[in-house]
Each structure stands twice: as structure tokens, then as C-alpha cells.
Amino acid sequence: xxxxxxxxxxxxxxxxxxxxxxxxxxxxxxxxxxxxxxxxxxxxxxxxxxxxxxxxxxxxxxxxxxxxxxxxxxxxxxxxxxxxxxxxxxxxxxxxxxxxxxxxxxxxxxxxxxxxxxxxxxxxxxx
Amino acid sequence: xxxxxxxxxxxxxxxxxxxxxxxxxxxxxxxxxxxxxxxxxxxxxxxxxxxxxxxxxxxxxxxxxxxxxxxxxxxxxxxxxxxxxxxxxxxxxxxxxxxxxxxxxxxxxxxxxxxxxxxxxxxxxxxxxxxxxxxxxxxxxxxxxxxxxxxxxxxxxxxxxxxxxxxxxxxxxxxxxxxxxxxxxxxxxxxxxxxxxxxxxxxxxxxxxxxxxxxxxxxxxxxxxxxxxxxxxxxxxxxxxxxxxxxxxxxxxxxxxxxxxxxxxxxxxxxxxxxxxxxxxxxxxxxxxxxxxxxxxxxxxxxxxxxxxxxxxxxxxxxxxxxxxxxxxxxxxxxxxxxxxxxxxxxxxxxxxxxxxxxxxx
Numbered sequence: 001x002x003x004x005x006x007x008x009x010x011x012x013x014x015x016x017x018x019x020x021x022x023x024x025x026x027x028x029x030x031x032x033x034x035x036x037x038x039x040x041x042x043x044x045x046x047x048x049x050x051x052x053x054x055x056x057x058x059x060x061x062x063x064x065x066x067x068x069x070x071x072x073x074x075x076x077x078x079x080x081x082x083x084x085x086x087x088x089x090x091x092x093x094x095x096x097x098x099x100x101x102x103x104x105x106x107x108x109x110x111x112x113x114x115x116x117x118x119x120x121x122x123x124x125x126x127x
Numbered sequence: 128x129x130x131x132x133x134x135x136x137x138x139x140x141x142x143x144x145x146x147x148x149x150x151x152x153x154x155x156x157x158x159x160x161x162x163x164x165x166x167x168x169x170x171x172x173x174x175x176x177x178x179x180x181x182x183x184x185x186x187x188x189x190x191x192x193x194x195x196x197x198x199x200x201x202x203x204x205x206x207x208x209x210x211x212x213x214x215x216x217x218x219x220x221x222x223x224x225x226x227x228x229x230x231x232x233x234x235x236x237x238x239x240x241x242x243x244x245x246x247x248x249x250x251x252x253x254x255x256x257x258x259x260x261x262x263x264x265x266x267x268x269x270x271x272x273x274x275x276x277x278x279x280x281x282x283x284x285x286x287x288x289x290x291x292x293x294x295x296x297x298x299x300x301x302x303x304x305x306x307x308x309x310x311x312x313x314x315x316x317x318x319x320x321x322x323x324x325x326x327x328x329x330x331x332x333x334x335x336x337x338x339x340x341x342x343x344x345x346x347x348x349x350x351x352x353x354x355x356x357x358x359x360x361x362x363x364x365x366x367x368x369x370x371x372x373x374x375x376x377x378x379x380x381x382x383x384x385x386x387x388x389x390x391x392x393x394x395x396x397x398x399x400x401x402x403x404x405x406x407x408x409x410x411x412x413x414x415x416x417x418x419x420x421x422x423x424x425x426x427x428x429x430x431x432x433x434x435x436x437x438x439x440x441x442x443x444x445x446x447x448x449x450x451x452x453x454x455x456x457x458x459x460x461x462x463x464x465x466x467x468x469x470x471x472x473x474x475x476x477x478x479x480x481x482x483x484x485x486x487x488x489x
Contacts, residue, residue, distance in 0.1 A: 037156060037160055037161055037354070038160045038161050038162040038163075038444075040162075040420070040442035040444075040449075041419065043419075061420050061442070062161070063161045063162065063165075063441045063442050063444065064155070064161065064441070066422070066471070
């Protein structure tokens, strides 16, 4: 399982890539996609929607279940990855290429983990 | 505390993702994932552990009379080795369970029931027994493996002489022997494909599993879990107890009228079914025309009012569409009827379609 060093991670299994101090791409981690299984549907917010740190901004569905995706930051949705609406399997195949939303005007964020700390976190959670 | 099937260690070795289900620890999927497993069964072959199912023997001079009283289908005329499906009703016409009865020989029958209902069924059968009959729960000593898909027969042919393979769907051979392993070979399944279910001694299960997997390598057989079992049966529109049928839903409402023989004489639930008359609601198929996936327990609307509720639903991998089954008011069962389902507060448009969604060879 891969968790790139240049990203930071939330305890709810999203990754965040800061483009600058107040702009970031958000997606789900390799660990998350593996745990969720084959994804067949994605629900994303609309451009202009506000997202809040610790609250769901969308959901993904596998054949078995629906799972909320939480925003690790507070800000405004600047762009959504529309490709995912027709190809949710991209989240499984390329979780770090398949960003879900780009958030700008970030005013707040939760405590995020680096790759090593994130791996240690989910491994401890599994025990 | 969940039980382990005789194949538990095998699932762990094959990297199955283990979850609790109906009191057992079973794999929901393996490494290849639910969609790949589903597609393997539609296009090649898949192997499933269904050892959690319950097996009950019904024996004695009055066995067939008891079956005919307990069950809605008619068991009077049946050949040895034949299998027959039936709902089992309660006094009010709702469903206690749905099951398959095999005729072993005169006065000897094998009943296969749902894992979650096994204890309830066993008590029910004994409570209603009359005359010379005995019911024996042999579930703990029996393993069950399903080999399903268009290549299932070709794989089996490599292992046994042709005459050992039951020719007809819903028939079985009680004297099967695969690689020296004694087993019952039944041509049945819960996937909508051709295939077999093998019943055998628990201690032989692991050996048969590995033998089938090894023999079917060329044909592309893969291990499949509960996830694919559920998507396959939904795509093939097969009802599942607790979803399309419950204590409160009658076989007529569930679209299982074919398996209720009102003319065969008295049986449990008959009077209530007669009294209820024509069903006011019926099981239909729904195909999503909007955006989203409609799952179970979603309210269904048409003409500005609620007309029913979904009983199962998900994205079906082979038909590549979100499909659902629902119990709706009889006025809205015509294919093409436009409806909406409430999916977590959002209305998703759907259309009534004819069942089954998928039928092999079509």
C-alpha cells in the first residue's frame, strides 16, 4: 500500500495536497480505497459550496455500502473532479491521481499526519 | 461469538476479507474484489463457501405428508434425486423461511434452509410435526461448496465420469465422488448461472475446495465471497429472506405464487392466504434512470405519494446499472412506470422494469 511522502493525511483516511497555504486537493487514501472495495458511485459537492473541517462533503458507494467522505479543511470548493462521476473506479485504480475536490480560501484545518504517522495510525487502529 | 465454517482457514490463506454473517465468520470478498468475482461467475466460474446454510433431514413414513403441510409447494410427486424450492409460511401467510427440499428416496428428504433461520426453522418443523416423522439437524457436520458459472460443468467433467453429473437443473446425485471425496452433487445455485452445489463431510471441505480451484485454473475459476453472492442473486432477481420475504410478506406479494399450490390440500398459512385474496402490493424491479444507487429500505414514490419500499438494491456489475427490487402498490407494477426513491433525503428517479433483470442465455 502506497502513501506518498509529499501528502498529508487525516484520521478519516483522506489525503490533502497543499498547492499553496490556502488551496488544496483532497482525495481518499490507498488504505481507504482498499478497505471500501470496488467503488461504483461518487457524490461530490458543487463548485462554490463551503466545506467544513471534520464534516462530510460527499460520499462514495461500493456495491456493498455508502461511506461519507470528510473534509479535513474548512474552505470553498473551487473545482470538482468531474471525471470521477463517470469513472468512480479511478479512486480504486489511482487514489492519489483521482483527487475529488480542490478547496480554496482555506481558513482552518484539522491536525494532519505525515505519511509515516498515518501508517502508524491505521495500523494501531487495526489492532 | 461467531462460528467458523470448515473452510475458515482456507479463506484466511486465500486472503479473504472476513466478516460476521448470520452467526458465521465468512469472506465478504477476496483480493480480486466483488466486481471481478461477480464477472468471473457470469463469464467463467466462481467458487463459494456456503457451509453456513442449514441442513435438516426429514424422515419417516409420514415425511411427505409433513412436508406438504409445512410448505406451500407440493411434494407429492417427486423423483429420487429431485430438488424443489418452497416458501414455508406462518399461520398468517407470511414467510418463516424459503428452502429447498431434496428427495433422497421414499420417506427420506433433505431440507436446506437459510443460515440465519436454521434454529427457528428446526423448532418450527418439530412443533408442527405429526405422525411418524423425525427432523434431524445435521448442519454442523455438513460443508457446502458452490461452483457457479458457464464453465462449472467443464471443470467438473475433468474430475468425474459424465454419468455422475446431474443433467437437469434442480436435480442431484447423492453418490458423487470427486477425487476420492464422497459428496452429494446438486445442480443448483443462487447466482443465475448454471452450476453445482456440493454437500460433503466438514473434514473434507478444504480438500475439495483446493481440488476445484486447481482443476478450474485454466477455466478461470476464482474464490468468491458473500458480496458477489449478493450482487449475483440480485442481478438474477432471486429473492432473499429478510429482504423480499419476511414474516409479514406473503409469497404472492414476493412474486413466488408459482411455488404456492393452493389446490394441494391444507398447509400452514393456506387459510390466511385465501382470506387475504389478491395481493395489494407486489415485488417489482426498479432501474435507476436518475443519478445514484437505490439500496434497501428506501421509500418509493409516484403520483406524489408513497407507493412502496425497496427490499434490496445496489449497482449490478454485469448489467453495469444500479438496480433495486421493491414491494409496491399493485397499481404501479406495470413496466415503464416512473417512480422516485428517497435515497438519504434525495429523490432518485427510477423506472419499473420486468423481472428478472438478468437471465442467462439472453
